[in-house]
Amino acid sequence: MVKSLTNPFADRPTPLGTLLSFAGRRLGGDLDRALREAGFPDLRAAHAPLFLAIAPEGSTSTELAARAHLTKQSAGELVRYLADHGYLTVQPSPTDGRARLVQLTDAGWRALEVGRSIVQRFDDWLDEQVGADEVRRLRATLDRIIDADWESGASAGRSRR
Amino acid sequence: MVKSLTNPFADRPTPLGTLLSFAGRRLGGDLDRALREAGFPDLRAAHAPLFLAIAPEGSTSTELAARAHLTKQSAGELVRYLADHGYLTVQPSPTDGRARLVQLTDAGWRALEVGRSIVQRFDDWLDEQVGADEVRRLRATLDRIIDADWESGASAGRSRR
DNA sequence: CCGATATAGTCAGGTTCCTGACCACTGACG
C-alpha cells in the first residue's frame, strides 16, 4: 500500500515538474520538522537558500534574491522576517543610498551551522539509499533543468527576473 | 553571467530540497506559459496532477487528494476552480451521501490531451539534453525520495496525510 | 551639470499549498 501514487489510470507518466514539486515539498517538510526539533521553531526550509546566499561581509537583498532564485519581493519579505527574529541585521549601505546591507547575527551563524548539519544528515541518508554517484547525477540534471533555455522558437519573450 | 546561482561563498552545496523546489518551480512556470500560449489561460501546472488522477468513471475529491499528494482542502479548492471553469462536473455520489463525484467534461478531456502533448514536448527536450537513461534514473530517484521513510529514530509521529 | 535610464526596494494583490477545527453521513457492533 501507499504505493499507488498519482496516475493509476492511463499510461501517462506523472509530469516531471509535478514530481519535482512533490519531492521538494516532501524534503521541505522534513527539514521544517527537523529544525523545529532542533530548537529553531521559527526557521523553515524556505530560509535555507537565503542563509546560504549571504556573504560574510553582508549582501543586499536584491543580491540575495538573485542568488536564491527569488523575486526581490520574496527575498525582502524573508529578510524582514529573519531580521525580526534576530537572525540578521539590516543597515543602510554606506556606499549606495538605495541599498540596505544584510548581515548574519551571532544567532544567524549558529542557525546556519545547525541547519548545515541537518541537511548533511539527509544527504548522508540519500547517499546510502541511492549511492553518492546517483546523487551527483541528480544534482547535475537538476542544475541543467534550472538554467535550461528551452523556449527555442515561440513567443519571443526573452528576459527573466 | 546568470551562472553564479546560489551559494558562491562557503563550500556548502545547495540543499537538495531547495534544488528540487527551484527545478519544480521552473518547470511549473514553463508549463503555465505553454498552456497560456496553447489557448488555455485558465489552466496551470498545479492542475495537471488532478487531471491525471481522475478515473474515467469519476472520482471523489478525497481520492484525488490522495493520488495527487495533496490535502483534501487543496484538492477541493482546485476541483471547485476547475468545475467553475467548465473542465469538470461535480455531482453527489449515488452510493455515498457524503461523497461528491468528479468527472471530466468534454472540455476537460480536450485540455487533458493538450496538456499531455505539451508535457511530452518537454520530456522530449529533456531526453535530448541529458539522455533518456538519465531521465529514467531521475524519476526513480525522485520516487524514492517521495515515499522515503527516513524518520528512523526520533519523535514517534507516525501517520501521514 | 542635467536629463534619460537603470537599479534597490516597497506596496498591493493573487495563487497554491499547508494545519487545525469542524460538520454530516456511513457502517459496524452490541
Place this chain on the structure above:
DNA sequence: CGTCAGTGGTCAGGAACCTGACTATATCGG
C-alpha cells in the same frame, strides 16, 4: 436499531511564492 468511530468535505487562517506598479537613488552620456 441506536450509538459511535471513521471518513468525505468545508471553513478559517497562515506561509511562501508570484506579477505589476510605484518611489527613490545612482549613474551615464552629452
